[in-house]
Amino acid sequence: MNKNQLKQIPLIIIGSARKNSNTRYYVDKIFDEIDCKVLDLLDYQISPYNYDGKYPSSDNFYQLVEEIVYHDTLIFATPVYWYSMSGLMKNLYDRFSDLLTIQKETGKKLKNKNIILLAVGADSKLPEGFEIPFKLTAEYFGLKYLNSIYISTNMLNSKQDNNVEINKFKEIIKIILL
Numbered sequence: 001m002n003k004n005q006l007k008q009i010p011l012i013i014i015g016s017a018r019k020n021s022n023t024r025y026y027v028d029k030i031f032d033e034i035d036c037k038v039l040d041l042l043d044y045q046i047s048p049y050n051y052d053g054k055y056p057s058s059d060n061f062y063q064l065v066e067e068i069v070y071h072d073t074l075i076f077a078t079p080v081y082w083y084s085m086s087g088l089m090k091n092l093y094d095r096f097s098d099l100l101t102i103q104k105e106t107g108k109k110l111k112n113k114n115i116i117l118l119a120v121g122a123d124s125k126l127p128e129g130f131e132i133p134f135k136l137t138a139e140y141f142g143l144k145y146l147n148s149i150y151i152s153t154n155m156l157n158s159k160q161d162n163n164v165e166i167n168k169f170k171e172i173i174k175i176i177l178l
Contacts, residue, residue: 010073012075014041016077016079017081017086026166030118036075061095073114075118111142116146116148117131118148121150
């Protein structure tokens with residue numbers, strides 16, 4: 001697949017603390033009929049942000065960012081941990097600071113990309129303010145924040161409810177990606 005074809009395929013970045021998480025389950029179900037690429041932050045060694053910009057050679061942040069810049073639509077999929085994005089996702093967002101200082105040219109490549117948030121949690125609705133870091137980061141980098149989808153695992157009482165919700169989210173995603 002060439003780079004132009006890759007740009008058209010949404011990139012989903014999963015930030016859950018476990019491989020077989022609810023977040024991964026819903027990503028797989030919602031995007032099973034959509035051509036997309038999925039990256040799991042658990043597969044990357046991303047060091048915490050460091051003001052001096054010195055990171056161990058095992059750090060994969062720039063490798064991940066090189067993948068991110070090839071796609072026009074980015075979907076950040078995160079569980080809701082203590083009313084906020086996961087620590088893995090927060091670490092990634094903190095490291096975006098490097099794209100303003102150390103890797104400015106790479107950071108500029110993010111401009112005009114589309115952002116979608118997929119959050120999965122136990123509360124009946126997305127916690128107030130949860131979207132703010134995603135929206136403001138998008139605004140700061142010149143990205144287009146398209147929408148958020150929240151899946152409450154406690155609101156799904158049966159497999160039938162689950163399938164109805166998944167189909168609803170599939171339709172929302174298809175509309176957003178058109």
